[in-house]
Amino acid sequence: MTPGFLGGTLCVWRRDMESWRKYWKASLVGALGEPILALVAIGYGLGRFVDIDPGGAGVGYAQFLAPGILASAAMNAASFEATFGSFTRMTEQKTYDAILATPIGIREIVAGDALWAATKATLSGTAVLLVAVAAGLVRSPAACLLPAVALVVGLVFATMGLVVASRAQAYDFFTYYFTLVIAVMYFFSGIFFPLASLPGWARAVAWCLPLTHAVALSRACAAGTVGGAALLHLGVLVFVLGTSYALAVRLVGRRLIV
Amino acid sequence: MEAPIVAAAGLRKRYDKHEVVCGVDFTVRPRECFGLLGPNGAGKTTTIRMLTGFAPIDAGTLSVFGLPVGPADVRAIKSRIGVAPQEENLDPDLTVAKNLLIYASYFGIRGGDARARVAELLAFAALADRAADRIPTLSGGMKRRLVLARALVNRPRLLVLDEPTTGLDPQARHLVWERLRELKRSGVAMLLTTHYMEEAAQLCDRLVVMNHGRIIAEGTPRDLIERYVGREVVEIATGDDPGERARVAARCRALGGRVEEVGDHVLLYLDGAADARAVLAALASETLTHRRATLEDVFLTLTGRELRE
Ligand SMILES: Nc1ncnc2c1ncn2[C@@H]1O[C@H](COP(=O)(O)OP(=O)(O)OP(=O)(O)O)[C@@H](O)[C@H]1O
Ligand SMILES: [Mg+2]
Numbered sequence: 001m002t003p004g005f006l007g008g009t010l011c012v013w014r015r016d017m018e019s020w021r022k023y024w025k026a027s028l029v030g031a032l033g034e035p036i037l038a039l040v041a042i043g044y045g046l047g048r049f050v051d052i053d054p055g056g057a058g059v060g061y062a063q064f065l066a067p068g069i070l071a072s073a074a075m076n077a078a079s080f081e082a083t084f085g086s087f088t089r090m091t092e093q094k095t096y097d098a099i100l101a102t103p104i105g106i107r108e109i110v111a112g113d114a115l116w117a118a119t120k121a122t123l124s125g126t127a128v129l130l131v132a133v134a135a136g137l138v139r140s141p142a143a144c145l146l147p148a149v150a151l152v153v154g155l156v157f158a159t160m161g162l163v164v165a166s167r168a169q170a171y172d173f174f175t176y177y178f179t180l181v182i183a184v185m186y187f188f189s190g191i192f193f194p195l196a197s198l199p200g201w202a203r204a205v206a207w208c209l210p211l212t213h214a215v216a217l218s219r220a221c222a223a224g225t226v227g228g229a230a231l232l233h234l235g236v237l238v239f240v241l242g243t244s245y246a247l248a249v250r251l252v253g254r255r256l257i258v
Numbered sequence: 259m260e261a262p263i264v265a266a267a268g269l270r271k272r273y274d275k276h277e278v279v280c281g282v283d284f285t286v287r288p289r290e291c292f293g294l295l296g297p298n299g300a301g302k303t304t305t306i307r308m309l310t311g312f313a314p315i316d317a318g319t320l321s322v323f324g325l326p327v328g329p330a331d332v333r334a335i336k337s338r339i340g341v342a343p344q345e346e347n348l349d350p351d352l353t354v355a356k357n358l359l360i361y362a363s364y365f366g367i368r369g370g371d372a373r374a375r376v377a378e379l380l381a382f383a384a385l386a387d388r389a390a391d392r393i394p395t396l397s398g399g400m401k402r403r404l405v406l407a408r409a410l411v412n413r414p415r416l417l418v419l420d421e422p423t424t425g426l427d428p429q430a431r432h433l434v435w436e437r438l439r440e441l442k443r444s445g446v447a448m449l450l451t452t453h454y455m456e457e458a459a460q461l462c463d464r465l466v467v468m469n470h471g472r473i474i475a476e477g478t479p480r481d482l483i484e485r486y487v488g489r490e491v492v493e494i495a496t497g498d499d500p501g502e503r504a505r506v507a508a509r510c511r512a513l514g515g516r517v518e519e520v521g522d523h524v525l526l527y528l529d530g531a532a533d534a535r536a537v538l539a540a541l542a543s544e545t546l547t548h549r550r551a552t553l554e555d556v557f558l559t560l561t562g563r564e565l566r567e
Contacts, residue, residue, distance in 0.1 A: 002365065007366070011363045014363065015363075018351075018360060019349065020351075093349070094347035095347065097343065098343075098347040098348070101343070102412075103333045103336045103364065105332070256312070257314060258314075
């Protein structure tokens, strides 16, 4: 039986997973090292000098930071895989071309690659969660939802990364994306300081960044305050996901079917 | 007559301002090996890309298995064809066996069926002992064979082969030919491009010669040879002196038949009308080779000798 959309997506996902298996150790160290370092260095190192109580109710800085680091770890893992990784498959390795000669189409290729990037994001996010739990930074039972949050955040940034990859002419192009988009989001999405401390216009801009909603959702789950606001953040993320998936399918198609 | 496997009519494709396929008509019949020949840039790969859904058609009609090539039926078509592209696109991150196994999954072949099929194909491609090796460790010929094996994973009824033997040594090429003949005997139709005229002569039942996006000749290899160059060719070595070459050419012209001056020799094409013995006797004083006409003579006659692109 020719695979349908879901079956095809999983085939592509499996192809990516199989090719990653031999690198998994190196890849995991890379994906986990950075967020854990950030948590320890900034949370405990810098945190001792930060005299704020951002979460209210006596929450320490490391505790404030952890859910944000989790969201950004998911963002980074997914973004790297969906730009560098997918671009290689789309161009140099011609993996997409090889798959397109079979009944699997562009929609499944984009979905499968995005799902794979999001899988790596989930692994990264979960590892950060385990560290945070071990350090006593996360206590609410709602934190069980955080791997799922990492998956959604991963899908959002994976599809965004695929849009970028579909337009890239060379690897250099991703330098701009990472310094101008990803890094900006990293610093201005409420990971390191509460958005309330920004002037009104800057706050308005920050709320336009997908990572801001990812951080807010993550923080709500970590704090156990999953309510209407959290659903709203989830809604925004799902909207961005839907839009960038549709765009990625279009642009990848335009690049490969000529 | 049975319905054709591929039917193309008035096929056109334009890139920017440049039309690279300019109204091409052909059919591939069941169980037939159909050749697409032509110099570099003639539009062979583009034609194949249209057929396999990689390049949208600008004008004309194209159907495979009676289904129009287009978004509606592309899955049904692709599930029944096997494609070996001109540019090798094996998965470098996977082993030889995994390449086939993963490819099988794209067609919905899984589990024990997939493993059995992979074992069969590894034997077919003479790669069983390399099953666990990675792609970058294979030689060019092994990669080519694997690409062919991969194209067969879904037991296609139509095999699309874009230069299947380019870069292979004679042994590997003969192995591939043998495999393709086996497939043909089993009823698989083939669309093949090649720059090796001997390959086309050996494998193709019918072929077309393309040039600048147009089909300029069509027929069986034997028909084409007889129609465009005749049965036999006499090649006379003349050395580098153009005066000497002109003298020999004039002598040949006087004997009848078409004459061509190329580099350091003169070619005299003998059609059925000319009496080969008489001609050879008349030219006895020259250094000559007498041989059967080949598809290569047809190709060069039709598409000229100057380099493309
Ligand atoms: N994607 C593309 N964009 C622009 N031009 C293209 C594209 N693909 C092919 N062409 C042009 O179309 C023409 C035909 O190319 P094609 O690859 O079909 O030739 P070919 O007959 O397969 O040649 P070869 O024997 O070298 O493989 C060439 O001039 C090529 O430059
Ligand atoms: Mg070609």
